[in-house]
Amino acid sequence: MTDNGGRRHAWWRGLRESVQGADTDLWPEGLTEVVPGGFEPAYVQFGDLYPEQQLQLQLLYGASQRAFERRTRVSARVTVVRVLGNALSDPRLGDPKPNEHLTEYLDQEIADLRGRLAQDSATAVSRGLNVGLATGSAAGLALLALPLLWGAGLLGALGVTLNCTNRWSLLGAFVCGGVGAFGAVLSVLVRLRGSADQLARRQTNGREGIVVPGQMARSMRHEGVYRVFVGWILALAVYFLLSGGIVTVFEPPATTAGICAAGGPAAAAAGTDFWGFWCAIGFVAGFNERWAFGILSRDSTRRPGKSS
Structure with missing residues (x-):
């Protein structure tokens, strides 16, 4: 009975989400809350060298928590966290000037995330x-x-x-x-x-x-x-x-x-x-x-x- 009740609940929740969208996060996170431990100085350096990319990741992380489909919401949030982690752990972040290859990587990932969230809005x-x-x-x-x-x-x-x-x-x-x-x-x-x-x-x-x-x-x-x-x-x-x-x-x-x-x-x-x-x-x-x-x-x- 419990298993059948759980299946019915999951089916009803899936049907409701397909019409109304995923449940709203009552306590959305900020980008600083997902910075890996010990990488706080690197995050400050990242903001100094790549301020535009940092801003875009912040906006995309907030938008990912408002996505319509649950899978898109989860995958977009994970992608933002992974991109941020890759940037913070990249040795080129220690360069005195922005690295063109790291900049290109960040811009490409940001463009892909924008396209994914735009498709979610169209859906x-x-x-x-x-x-x-x-x-x-x-x-x-x-x-x-x-x-x-x-x-x-x-x-x-x-x-x-x-x-x-x-x-x-x-x-x-x-x-x-x-x-x-x-x-x-x-x-x-x-x-x-x-x-x-x-x-x-x-x-x-x-x-x-x-x-x-x-x-x-x-x-x-x-x-x-x-x-x-x-x-x-x-x-x-x-x-x-x-x-x-x-x-x-x-x-x-x-x-x-x-x-x-x-x-x-x-x-x-x-x-x-x-x-x-x-x-x-x-x-x-x-x-x-x-x-x-x-x-x-x-x-x-x-x-x-x-x-x-």
Whole structure:
């Protein structure tokens, strides 16, 4: 029982961390706290000869403790400690001037660490957005299924009587809105394909370490849910504009009155045309690319060498 309970706890913690990120360190360490014993004078010499590299290692050590994924957090911290230890134990640290080879080594390790942490931020953004879109899609399915399954019965219990035309109109609205939500999901996924790193830089205003990756993930989860409901609202607006005759750009192949008046195979064929038309309209309305504006700027999604 204890083993099963531990496995369940580990599974739940892994699932939570994959969505929310690793647990926050309540007592983060500084770079001076990981200097090996007896190397304090060497650390002072290191700061005098390589002040820029020391500052970068300090910043990267702090950023490593805020990484989104636990493995990245652990590996980045270990890498900083190892790089610092290698520098402090290097005989060239005793030279009166900075050694070019040691400087090159430190700069390369710092660049690699920056790339690893930047990828971690991109992972946080991408995962947060995907979770938000999945949550919004599940909520959209519920909004679509509940009225279709129990809407008429609930209205009947409240004393509201729906005729054939009313039923078809309401069903058309919900189906059009639901398909519009999935169109918005696909629109966002297409626009953000391979652009998570650009979005991470946008979230931090181009400066690393301003926004914690876990906060990025939470922000993008909210953004993902919001985009799904944008698709719902847009598709519903288009449905009411077209079905109400306010805008006559498209003429539906079948109307609710025509479906209710027809009978037998003719009604079934008209119903198929009705569903196909409004599903297509809802998807196109939700897929409208400009409704993803604000998640990623148009300039970042424009191909190099092409003007608008």
